[in-house]
Amino acid sequence: xxxxxxxxxxxxxxxxxxxxxxxxxxxxxxxxxxxxxxxxxxxxxxxxxxxxxxxxxxxxxxxxxxxxxxxxxxxxxxxxxxxxxxxxxxxxxxxxxxxxxxxxxxxxxxxxxxxxxxxxxxxxxxxxxxxxxxxxxxxxxxxxxxxxxxxxxxxxxxxxxxxxxxxxxxxxxxxxxxxxxxxxxxxxxxxxxxxxxxxxxxxxxxxxxxxxxxxxxxxxxxxxxxxxxxxxxxxxxxxxxxxxxxxxxxxxxxxxxxxxxxxxxxxxxxxxxxxxxxxxxxxxxxxxx
Numbered sequence: 001x002x003x004x005x006x007x008x009x010x011x012x013x014x015x016x017x018x019x020x021x022x023x024x025x026x027x028x029x030x031x032x033x034x035x036x037x038x039x040x041x042x043x044x045x046x047x048x049x050x051x052x053x054x055x056x057x058x059x060x061x062x063x064x065x066x067x068x069x070x071x072x073x074x075x076x077x078x079x080x081x082x083x084x085x086x087x088x089x090x091x092x093x094x095x096x097x098x099x100x101x102x103x104x105x106x107x108x109x110x111x112x113x114x115x116x117x118x119x120x121x122x123x124x125x126x127x128x129x130x131x132x133x134x135x136x137x138x139x140x141x142x143x144x145x146x147x148x149x150x151x152x153x154x155x156x157x158x159x160x161x162x163x164x165x166x167x168x169x170x171x172x173x174x175x176x177x178x179x180x181x182x183x184x185x186x187x188x189x190x191x192x193x194x195x196x197x198x199x200x201x202x203x204x205x206x207x208x209x210x211x212x213x214x215x216x217x218x219x220x221x222x223x224x225x226x227x228x229x230x231x232x233x234x235x236x237x238x239x240x241x242x243x244x245x246x247x248x249x250x251x252x253x254x255x256x257x258x259x260x261x262x263x264x265x266x267x268x269x270x271x272x273x274x275x276x277x278x279x280x281x282x283x284x285x286x287x288x289x
Contacts (some may be wrong), residue, residue, distance in 0.1 A: 014121055015047045016105030020095055022054045023112040024087045025281065027106040030272065031112035032064060039072050041058065049073070050104055056081040083281045089232040092216040099209045107208040111199035113272045118255065122142065124202070131247035132138045132207035135196040136254040139262055139271070141174040141195035152261045153270065178235040184218035185229035191242040196252045198234030200269060215240060
């Protein structure tokens with residue numbers, strides 16, 4: 001499905017970094033903004049930085065990159081004109097089928113509606129430790145601890161609803177895990193501790209690609225039974241984070257300026273605020289005729 005259209009070991013620096021991204025249809029315009037922030041602010045100490053972009057607009061992306069990306073190398077992979085939710089749900093499959101072309105030692109997935117505010121390379125290295133996979137707590141479910149949590153609830157009553165849902169579902173933490181036991185993404189209540197964001201995750205090459213292989217098969221298993229998990233690829237990532245050893249990073253690695261309660265974690269990376277449902281046009285099967 002995914003074929004390229006263009007062109008080791010761990011040490012104290014993330015010397016060779018690859019960033020996977022998906023941008024179909026109008027999402028390519030959002031991707032350009034994200035790519036610019038990567039160019040100027042991401043992994044500044046790395047010797048090699050590559051964006052692996054899955055898109056149905058490869059020619060447009062390559063032409064734009066010629067005039068805008070100097071430090072970052074772009075490699076595109078042509079995929080179908082997928083809309084919502086397939087473009088996001090199939091990301092593990094895209095990566096899995098592309099993995100033989102990957103050379104970077106350290107890999108990252110980043111949504112195309114994110115922005116890098118400042119370089120986080122040194123901080124990421126400091127918190128990774130011996131972890132092979134790192135994920136990030138979802139900004140919608142991040143909360144300060146203790147007295148500060150109580151203050152935030154008083155200031156923002158909307159924070160109460162997720163708390164009530166947590167209690168009713170018998171979960172240990174806040175989140176929107178897949179609760180349908182029919183799904184491969186189902187997470188048992190006792191394992192629902194910290195809900196992670198599907199927009200950004202990291203890992204060393206072998207472990208990152210192995211995770212994508214596992215999740216690709218589980219997504220396909222759901223699809224073969226005509227089921228899509230409640231939050232698509234993110235539901236499957238949370239299944240993995242609940243069942244495998246991962247490092248869960250705080251919201252400095254995934255913020256959202258609209259959420260005032262995230263002020264306790266000044267962000268290195270954040271979600272771009274968009275119009276409601278922007279870029280979420282359903283897949284038009286006529287695009288594949």
